[in-house]
Amino acid sequence: MNFINPIEILELENTDIAVIDNSIVKKAKRKLFADIDLSDNGHLDYKGLSLTKTDCEKVIDELENTNALEFYSHLVSNKLLNEFLVNGNERLFESFKQESIYKLPEFVKFISPYFSPKFDRAILKAFTDEDVERLRNILRTQVLISTADLNLAFKGLSIEIQNRLQKVDAITKDIKNEESDYSDEDIDEVIDLVKDLFPKELLNQLPPYFQSQINKIAASINFLQLAIWNEFGNSHVALNLLEHLLELNIESVSKPTFQKNYEIVKRKHIDQLEQEKFAPILKVWAETLLNLRTIHTKIEESKMKPKDALGTINSIPIEDLNKLESFADEIRISIAFMLRGISVSMWNVHHDIDTAIKTITKALSINLTSENKTKLNADFSKLKELKKKEMK
DSSP states (O other): OOOOOHHHHTTOTTSOGGGOOHHHHHHHHHHHHHHHHHSSSSOEEETTEEEOHHHHHHHHGGGGSHHHHHHHHHHHHOHHHHHHHHHOOTHHHHSOOOOGGGGOHHHHHHHHHHHHHHHHHHHHHHHHTTOHHHHHHHHGGGGGSOGGGHHHHTHHHHHHHHHHHHHHHHHHHHHHTTOOSOOTTTTTHHHHHHHHHSOHHHHTTSOGGGHHHHHHHHHHHHHHHHHHHHHHOOHHHHHHHHHHHHTSOOOOTTHHHHHHHHHHHHHHHHHHHHHHHTHHHHHHHHHHHHHHHHHHHHHHTTSSOHHHHHHHHHTSOHHHHHHSOGGGHHHHHHHHHHHHHHHHHHHHHHOOHHHHHHHHHHHHTSOOOHHHHHHHHHHHHHHHHHHHHHHO
């Protein structure tokens, strides 16, 4: 739907609105139609639009309405707004100023059907260009959109956001179905993808009309990070996605859930960082554990005598193991109970009570929780009792 200002095509810009009556309009109309008839193509060239006499007559008839005459007259003097309504020239956004007439519901209702579709194209372009400043300037003009035309004014951007949501949801679905093209090596690329699709600086400027979609964006990102954590166990990606999600202006009952997920993933991420930091140390102790497991198997199968294993057991630097921070708690427990298992086999298979006691004593020298110490002390006590019986 094209906007045509009849006062301009009738060349009445310099005529006082108070004197414009039916006779003046008819006279200007006759001159206009004569010019159209004499033109090369039988059309009027109006700011890039090619108008027929029917186009012109229809809008000229609107001047019979007093409000329409006043509004068209104002637009003649408001050149930037008038030009935007005609051809979408965006200079309006560069120097937009509030005017008293914009507070008239009748005026807004009058221009809104022409303003809204051009506003729609402008705001969509600013969003896709990621032009924060331009988007802000464009949104200042939304006072010229009537409530009835909001869907028209925000249609293009709303569709764009919905398409982006579908793209993220498709990635989530593929990851959950183990059909994703992403792997452990490149899953971190999802962070930049999500930030590009849902730029917080732009989304947080959008009016309440988009609140529902912003809430859906947050939910979509949350489902994505859950899928990535479950499939890849990557706390770095999950944490970054949740951080981005929480920087959006969310008004949703799910927001506490998002915040709770963030705290959980943050703790997991710290744990992962510690594991990565101490991985070389843990690898050394894991090798010790493997050696002990091999010894246990050989003793169980009578392929090694208990005393032959004692040298390896005694060489374990328990002091070094005990000096390690809490990240080594699990490996300490594993080594202690592997020694306990060897001790039991030394007695059950070989009846070597002395070596079994020395081995369980080694296990007890490891820093453990009181619960685990209690279990080992119980075994130690049984072995001591067995030795007393043997000595009788």
